[in-house]
Amino acid sequence: xxxxxxxxxxxxxxxxxxSYDSNNDGKIEKSELKLILNNISKKLGLPLPTDNDINKxxxxxxxxxxxxxxFDEFIVFYKQVYDQxx
Numbered sequence: 001x002x003x004x005x006x007x008x009x010x011x012x013x014x015x016x017x018x019s020y021d022s023n024n025d026g027k028i029e030k031s032e033l034k035l036i037l038n039n040i041s042k043k044l045g046l047p048l049p050t051d052n053d054i055n056k057x058x059x060x061x062x063x064x065x066x067x068x069x070x071f072d073e074f075i076v077f078y079k080q081v082y083d084q085x086x
Contacts, residue, residue, distance in 0.1 A: 009078070013079075013082075017074050020033075020035055028070075030055070030058050034051075037049050037054060040081060057077070061074070061077050
């Protein structure tokens with residue numbers, strides 16, 4: 001990924017993160033991640049993830065085990081999505 005593409009991907013990730021961070025605390029809750037995943041799945045024509053899928057994914061992304069995703073944890077997920085879309 002080029003520097004320009006990395007900057008674009010990071011900007012997109014930040015915009016999505018901020019738009020779903022409903023209480024503006026700088027963290028994404030599991031319910032907010034579910035909304036993101038459902039939206040992405042619909043856009044890609046994929047089946048909606050199950051609650052079990054969301055729980056597993058959230059646990060894998062939540063590196064500091066605080067039951068919230070900070071931006072640095074979220075961007076790991078978003079990079080995987082971005083790579084599939086581009």
